[in-house]
Amino acid sequence: MRVQEGNNRMAGRDQFPIGMRVLAVDDDPVCLKLLDTLLRRCQYHVTTTNQAAKALTLLRENKDMFDLVISDVHMPDMDGFKLLELVGLEMDLPVIMLSANGETKTVMKGITHGACDYLLKPVRLEELKNIWQHVLRRKFTHREKNTNLSADDLESDKLPNANPLQAQGQHGQNSSSDNSGRYSKKRKDQNEPEEEDDGEDNGLDNDDTDPSAQKKPRVVWSVELHRKFVAAVNQLGIDKAVPKRILELMNVDKLTRENVASHLQKYRLYLKRLSAVASQQASLAAAFGARDPSYLRMGMFEGLQSYHPLATSNQIPPSLTSFQATGGSLLNRANPATLGLPGLSPLPNKSLGSNPLNELNKFQLVNLPGNPNHANLLNNQLPNELSFSNITNNALQPRQGAAAAPFHPKPISFENRCLTKAENQALEIPSSSNDIMGRDMKCQSSLYNEESKLLSFGGASQNNARVQWRQDELHESSLLLSSYLDSRVPNNNFNAMADPITIPATPTSMVQGLNGGGLNQRESVATSGMMGSSVNGLTGMTNYDSQMKQRDEYSLGVSRVQGGYGSNGCSLDGLLNSVIKMERDEMSYSDGDMGCDMYPLGACM
């Protein structure tokens, strides 16, 4: 593989499209050489590789190294479509597919996977002369989306993340939230919110908090409140539900339209995730039986309630409420959130804010100590939980990370509390939630350990797709995972994950690292298989990415997850946040302080 450093990157940029940095991937050496020469003839700056794995490594090394990727469809080491998705998810770069095969269905597949163009071999110079338009177009798209965002410059690569939440909610209610303008549609191609939202998330959060009176107390979405919210939404119809009307229907004092808007966004994301996961997890759900979602949820909620003392903010409640709406899954989620958080231990990437960190720690601790107890509780309730706890334990352990240790004492109590409640609640878990649970578990588990990355769920969760689950989900999944994870958990060593690319096709890759409980919502879900290998702690993204590859659905992307971890795991408050965050996380992992950011609802005290 010939790599040419982009020394003149800056220079090239000024004279765009001259000097545009292209990464070309093709296993055919003849074609690659031809492509290389053609691109040079167009005065682009070319880097070539014949292995998709190397390409991903290059891209991950420095997100800012390339403007565009051209990739062959049929490659021996990785499917071109998978590479396409991963690049889109993680780096949000325009990707052009190249193939000798010009069948309509193949082309369609390329476009649906997010390619911005599909060229047929033999590729001609005239066609290549115009590929810069994709880069430019993406820049403009992002720019528009981000107009309101305080953060982010409109430089292409970072743009996409305008508002993860918004992006999700774009379908419905852009207007509903203040941030609607701000959020850019992450990627039309992608189904899942992109993780790229790092920047955006910050922006979002900032925007949320800054304009809307930082001093506003956080809104706590209690069960009651959430129930009202869901009722209102159902009454209006999920598509037609606008924050304003929801607010009217709910008829609650001191609740602002913004609060509702952001909650709605999260809710939507949550629903989306559920549906995606549900479809995949059907089998998984069955495996888990009806357990748990409901009671987990309840338990979690309860736990959260009890957690209040520990948590500074009530972020959990909101998330819980949202869960409730969705049914059991929430519970699951909540659990992980609480449980998982501990494991979350600050993500390497994300800087955990002090709050989040604390919270995370809390969570972490909770898990750890609680795990044993928790495990018992869980066992009764759900195998998942047990597993989760195991995972968390494991996850947490390695994670001990900074804050974890000191917090131990607290978490235990919390956890126990949660668990107990969960047990009590066990009965309530709706069957549907099982699915979710399973999924969540997976997700969560994956999320659970960012570092450990994918825990192979061991088939529990077939969902690869939605890693997005927040911690809550993570929790659920982790529960599931835990059973599987036991074997895997050891991964805690983040570094382990050696082989990002070749994650075995285990169906669910649970992110083991998720100690935190599910920051990796996304990841966990995705890989149901025995990501065992992956379990070894994919270090950060790479592993995650690889997992993702397998999963396809890692919309969240590793980066996100990691970011998310930081933020999610951190705070108990963040539990709810995490729940909500799950939705948001997808978009923006960037912020470190998850807990706080999670729920822009403000303080609902």
Place this chain on the structure above:
Amino acid sequence: MLMICYSLYLIHNLVLLRYHLLDCYYIEKSNRMDYVNTRRQAASMRKCLFDQGYLDEQFYQLEDLQDDASPNFVEEVVTLFFRDSLRLMANIDQSLDKCAKDFNKLDVYMQQLKGSCTSIGASKMKTECTVFRDYCRDENIEGCMRSFQKLKREHSVLRQKLESYFQLLRQAGPIECATRPSK
């Protein structure tokens, strides 16, 4: 008397000189002619390859890409092609021998080979690749084998022709060299 001898001598020398110069001229001319001939041969060979369908427009693209920065681009690419295609064909051979029914694998290999052929502009080979893939789709192992034999023949024919072509080109050499006297 002396003058006459002397002038005769001069005339003789002049004549000799003239012939000498003429010789040089002719020699040089023939050198040039050789060069021109070689070039002409190469050109006609190239035309032949196109006319007979061995090469298609893609080959023009390759030639266009050859410039001062990459003076031997075409030959390099073609060499790369033949090396890689040999490897692919060996794989196909092996696959046909061992797991004769693994049509998917054969199809994958053939797709790669076809991609290479299209990049080069190897028209006849590309056509044969398509035929092979059709047989694969129909799971017609006999057809596959026949087609593959034909493909191998096409491959070696094209290889010979292109090798001769490049040899001619090399002989012809850059234009500047042709003007130097052979002596």
